Amino acid sequence: MDIPALLTSAGMNIGISLGMFSLYSILRKQPLNVKVYFGHRLAQGRKRNENFCFERFAPSASWIRKSWQATEEDIFACGGIDAVVFLRIVIFSIRIFAIATILCTFLVLPLNYMGDGMKGTVDTTPMDLLTIGNVREGSSWLWAHCFTLYVISACACTLLYFEYGNVARMRAEQVQRFPTRPSNFTVVVRGVPWSSVESYSESVGKFFSNYYASSYISHQIVYRFGAVQQLMEDAEKMYKVMTTVPVLPSIPDKQCCKPNAERCGLCGARSNSFKKVDGGSSLTSHRVGDELREKECEAALVFFRSRFDALVVSQTIQSADPMLWVTEQAPEPLDVFWQNLCVPYNLLWIRKISVFIASIVFSVLFLLPTTFVQGLTKIQYLQNAFPFLRGVSDRSYINLITGYLPSLVLTVFLIIVPPLMMLFSTLEGRVSRSTRKRSACVKVLIFMFWNVYFSNILSGSWIERMGKLTVTSPKDLATLLAELIPRQASFFMTYVMTSGWSGLSFELLQPVPLVGNWLFKCVLMKEEDFVIPMTFSFHTELPRVLLFGLLGFTFCILAPLILPFLLIYFCFAFLVYRNQIMNVYYVKYQTDGSYWTLAHNATIFSLILTQVVAGILFGMKKASGASSCTIPLIICTALFNVFCKNRFLPLFKNRAAQEAIEMDRNDEQSGKLQEIVDNLPKAYDQFVLCGDQMQLPPKEDDEKHSDKPKKSGGSSSSSDSLEELEIVQLEDLSGDLTQSEAEEKIVPIN
Numbered sequence: 183m184d185i186p187a188l189l190t191s192a193g194m195n196i197g198i199s200l201g202m203f204s205l206y207s208i209l210r211k212q213p214l215n216v217k218v219y220f221g222h223r224l225a226q227g228r229k230r231n232e233n234f235c236f237e238r239f240a241p242s243a244s245w246i247r248k249s250w251q252a253t254e255e256d257i258f259a260c261g262g263i264d265a266v267v268f269l270r271i272v273i274f275s276i277r278i279f280a281i282a283t284i285l286c287t288f289l290v291l292p293l294n295y296m297g298d299g300m301k302g303t304v305d306t307t308p309m310d311l312l313t314i315g316n317v318r319e320g321s322s323w324l325w326a327h328c329f330t331l332y333v334i335s336a337c338a339c340t341l342l343y344f345e346y347g348n349v350a351r352m353r354a355e356q357v358q359r360f361p362t363r364p365s366n367f368t369v370v371v372r373g374v375p376w377s378s379v380e381s382y383s384e385s386v387g388k389f390f391s392n393y394y395a396s397s398y399i400s401h402q403i404v405y406r407f408g409a410v411q412q413l414m415e416d417a418e419k420m421y422k423v424m425t426t427v428p429v430l431p432s433i434p435d436k437q438c439c440k441p442n443a444e445r446c447g448l449c450g451a452r453s454n455s456f457k458k459v460d461g462g463s464s465l466t467s468h469r470v471g472d473e474l475r476e477k478e479c480e481a482a483l484v485f486f487r488s489r490f491d492a493l494v495v496s497q498t499i500q501s502a503d504p505m506l507w508v509t510e511q512a513p514e515p516l517d518v519f520w521q522n523l524c525v526p527y528n529l530l531w532i533r534k535i536s537v538f539i540a541s542i543v544f545s546v547l548f549l550l551p552t553t554f555v556q557g558l559t560k561i562q563y564l565q566n567a568f569p570f571l572r573g574v575s576d577r578s579y580i581n582l583i584t585g586y587l588p589s590l591v592l593t594v595f596l597i598i599v600p601p602l603m604m605l606f607s608t609l610e611g612r613v614s615r616s617t618r619k620r621s622a623c624v625k626v627l628i629f630m631f632w633n634v635y636f637s638n639i640l641s642g643s644w645i646e647r648m649g650k651l652t653v654t655s656p657k658d659l660a661t662l663l664a665e666l667i668p669r670q671a672s673f674f675m676t677y678v679m680t681s682g683w684s685g686l687s688f689e690l691l692q693p694v695p696l697v698g699n700w701l702f703k704c705v706l707m708k709e710e711d712f713v714i715p716m717t718f719s720f721h722t723e724l725p726r727v728l729l730f731g732l733l734g735f736t737f738c739i740l741a742p743l744i745l746p747f748l749l750i751y752f753c754f755a756f757l758v759y760r761n762q763i764m765n766v767y768y769v770k771y772q773t774d775g776s777y778w779t780l781a782h783n784a785t786i787f788s789l790i791l792t793q794v795v796a797g798i799l800f801g802m803k804k805a806s807g808a809s810s811c812t813i814p815l816i817i818c819t820a821l822f823n824v825f826c827k828n829r830f831l832p833l834f835k836n837r838a839a840q841e842a843i844e845m846d847r848n849d850e851q852s853g854k855l856q857e858i859v860d861n862l863p864k865a866y867d868q869f870v871l872c873g874d875q876m877q878l879p880p881k882e883d884d885e886k887h888s889d890k891p892k893k894s895g896g897s898s899s900s901s902d903s904l905e906e907l908e909i910v911q912l913e914d915l916s917g918d919l920t921q922s923e924a925e926e927k928i929v930p931i932n
Contacts, residue, residue: 185308187585188672194586195679202687204241209696211238214703218695221715222260222768249760261763263356265718267349267775269759271727274345274781275752278338279734283749285330286742290314293323294742313668313741320804327739328808331796334738335789335815339822342782346826349778350833356774357837361845362858364865366489368512369496370613371401373527374480375506381475386482389507393500397491399859402866404481404523479524483512485862488855489842497836511837513614515865517771520872522618525611537606541625544602545633551595552637558588559673588673589680592634596681600626600722616773622721623777627784630729634677639670665802667795671741674733678744682730682751686758689723692766715768724777727755728784735788739796779834786823790816 210219258266297317310316317323374382383403390398486492492511500507505528512518525533603625604618612618702708730748737744797812849855 188309188675189585191585191589191676191679195676195683199683199687202684202691206687206690207241207243207245208239209691210245215696215699218692218699220765222763222765245761246757249757249764252760252764257760257763260769261718261767262769262772263352263775264720264772264777265763265769266352267778268718268720268724269756269763270345270349271724271778271781272752272756272759274341274785275727275731275734276749276756277341278334279745279749279752281337282334282734282738282742283745285333286738286745289326290330290739291742293317293326297321297323307672309672309743310669312743313671314739314799314803315668317803324800324803324805324808327796328800328811330739331793331812332815334735335793335819338735338785338789339819342785343822343826346778346782346830349775350830353775353833354838354841357841357845361849362854363514364862365512365514365517366842366845367486367492367859367862368866369484369486369492369509370481370512370523371484371500371507371509372481372523372613373506373508374482376480382478382480382482383475386484389500390484394486394491394495397486397488397495399485399487400863401482401484402863402868404479404483404520405477405868406479406524480526481523483866484509485859487859488846490839490846493837493839493842510613512866513616514771515871517614517616518866518871519608519613519615519618520868522608522611522613530611534610537610541603541606541629545629548595548629548633549637549641551592552633553641555588555592555595556638556641556673558591559584585676586680589676592638592677593681593685596630596634599629600719603629604721614771616771619717619721620773620776620780623724624780626721627725627728627780630725631732631784631787634729635732638673639666665799667736668740671737671744674737675744675747678730678733678747678751681726682747683754685726686751686754689762690758716766717770718763718767720777723759724781727752728781731785732788732791735785735792736795738792740799776834779831782826783823786819789819793819 206219209215254266257269291312294312294314294316314327317327371386374385376382377385380388381403383401386401386403390401484495486495496509496511498509500509508527600622604622606625607618607621610618610621612621730751734745734748793812793816797809797816800806800809800812846855849858
């Protein structure tokens with residue numbers, strides 16, 4: 183790709199981004215769109231002014247100012263700890279790539295341009311002159327690249343260490359902030375053995391009352407999700423039968439007036455009528471009980487008297503057969519994914535293998551659009567094989583085809599990846615919505631690293647060499663990557679602009695809810711709401727941020743021109759995501775910051791890959807000293823990763839028994855423990871949680887189910903429906919009141 187094509191792509195994306203940002207600043211002020219852009223929080227204020235106002239149709243940057251001024255406590259109150267951790271990942275990227283941009287722009291980039299190593303080389307583009315490939319072999323200037331690599335790696339590891347510690351501290355504070363979570367006292371049991379003489383519920387009760395008699399309280403069996411509504415209907419029918427007095431045949435007055443201790447004392451009443459109802463209700467109860475047993479699953483929620491007891495049971499093997507009586511800490515009530523609790527535990531391994539194979543097949547099939555995208559950027563290399571392309575390469579719009587179109591096509595194809603990976607994670611049998619989304623995030627990240635990064639590099643190089651690209655060993659692959667990565671820098675620059683800059687503008691504009699709301703309100707003339715508040719798409723946004731981090735690290739010394747494009751993206755991402763978290767997205771469940779471990783591992787992988795590629799490239803440039811110096815750097819980075827895993831990772835996998843015991847003692851001394859235990863069965867009522875698809879979250883002052891702290895500045899929550907919430911006047915909404923300025927309203931979500 184040459185410079186005109188890159189400039190064409192930059193112009194297109196800059197125009198789209200500025201247009202979308204301006205359009206958003208206007209649309210967010212319109213009354214019709216208030217629930218699209220303020221679904222999380224509808225502020226209360228003065229009476230709305232319905233008169234025409236020019237400011238309503240003029241672009242403004244007030245949302246940028248409010249996003250910048252919001253504190254971390256405001257973000258926590260609106261989005262929880264996961265939102266804070268996500269923004270910390272963005273802040274980490276801003277810091278490290280600001281350092282890399284300064285170093286590489288003023289030190290590495292001039293050396294690459296003045297290297298004169300590509301003079302007289304065939305098929306050299308002006309963009310190649312800005313890469314490390316233009317440095318002469320054996321040049322002492324390569325020591326500057328090695329020094330820059332050391333500085334960037336040291337800064338990245340230092341920032342990672344402090345951020346890891348901060349996130350671990352926040353997780354510990356999260357436990358202290360919400361001590362009455364029902365999940366602290368509840369354990370999920372799967373793999374309950376089948377018995378021909380007793381139901382699953384009876385088996386669970388007998389097992390835990392036998393082995394945990396002092397701590398076991400009760401349990402709740404899980405029913406098949408599709409049968410929950412039917413069970414509720416059966417319960418209603420049983421209630422009607424039990425409360426309805428049947429009409430009995432007339433009985434002689436002599437028998438009616440006969441003295442009886444069970445008579446009601448009213449004239450005409452028959453004492454034996456109650457006996458008839460009891461008999462009928464008993465038969466009905468047995469019949470419904472049999473139906474309930476048929477719909478039981480081999481899973482249950484077991485409640486214990488203390489946090490420590492639940493913690494011990496969840497981390498202990500209950501049986502000599504590891505496939506039976508499998509226990510784990512229960513998720514929060516609104517986080518439970520009831521459908522997957524009904525999946526037999528002994529079938530999970532088959533599902534996981536099937537999902538693994540399906541993921542590989544999908545990744546292989548995705549090579550077709552990847553190769554097509556690279557074919558668009560390498561049209562000049564395909565002219566010999568396809569003569570009809572010679573006419574296309576001479577057209578005036580060739581810069582649009584080779585510059586903007588490839589990244590746009592790849593971005594469009596990638597839209598299907600997050601929903602598909604979410605489906606794969608659902609089929610794996612995750613028992614909570616948060617772990618399902620995190621699993622989808624891992625799958626999307628691996629897919630992006632392979633299909634967006636490695637596949638584009640290899641397929642683009644294969645097209646350049648017209649099928650003569652061969653790899654016979656891992657050493658050949660590493661050497662090939664070191665040679666080919668700098669040549670793909672221009673394509674990834676356009677991808678950062680298209681998927682990053684323009685992607686942020688579309689994230690801000692919310693085109694699908696916006697158009698749907700217009701059609702629903704204006705065309706179909708519906709009174710109910712089209713827009714339903716959504717949870718934040720970590721499985722879509724976090725992989726994109728980490729992919730751009732991989733691009734930044736691997737290209738920082740090889741092709742540093744990409745760094746300013748990345749830094750612009752991360753700065754805008756910081757503002758856009760803060761705005762969306764405070765106004766658009768709703769928090770229903772949390773992973774308590776577990777996304778940080780994923781970001782840490784991805785960053786370490788990016789650093790080591792960068793160091794390996796740089797070391798091989800130094801060797802290819804006959805700079806043996808610089809190449810040898812990368813070996814200690816690789817070892818130190820790997821040891822740093824091991825240290826962080828030993829120091830912090832256990833805090834993300836397990837809970838500390840010391841904290842659980844101290845919290846139990848405090849609650850027991852204050853008399854709150856018994857009250858908490860008594861409310862546990864109500865919190866995990868499957869009939870309530872699954873029967874109402876628009877289940878409202880509890881208020882913030884009821885910390886049993888809430889993941890948000892109760893702020894002292896007058897902020898409060900409400901479980902009112904969307905229709906019952908008062909909308910603030912347009913001028914106040916356009917100002918986007920912060921958490922300390924307005925009363926927050928929580929809206930329902932499925």
